[in-house]
Amino acid sequence: MSSEKLVMMANQIGRFFVPQRGVDPAAAIATHLRKFWDPRMRAAIVAHLEKGGEGLDEPVRQAVLRLKEDRA
16 A cells, blocks of 8 residues: 555544544544554555655654654
8 A cells, every 4th residue: 555545544543533522633644543453554655754754744753752662
C-alpha cells in the first residue's frame, strides 16, 4: 500500500478521535493502529514518519511516534 494511502487513512482515524472529549487523541490513534492495522502497514507508516512524515496531521504524527517506540 502506498504511503499516500496510509497517510490518508491514518489522518481519517485521527479526525475521528481528535474531537472526542476525555480522550488523548495520540494514544487512541496509536491503539487503533495497533489493533486494526497489520504489522506491514504499521511498519510502512513508521518508515514514512522516519522519512519526514509528509502529510501526517500532528496527532497522527504523535501516534506514529508511539508505534515507533513500540519497535525499539
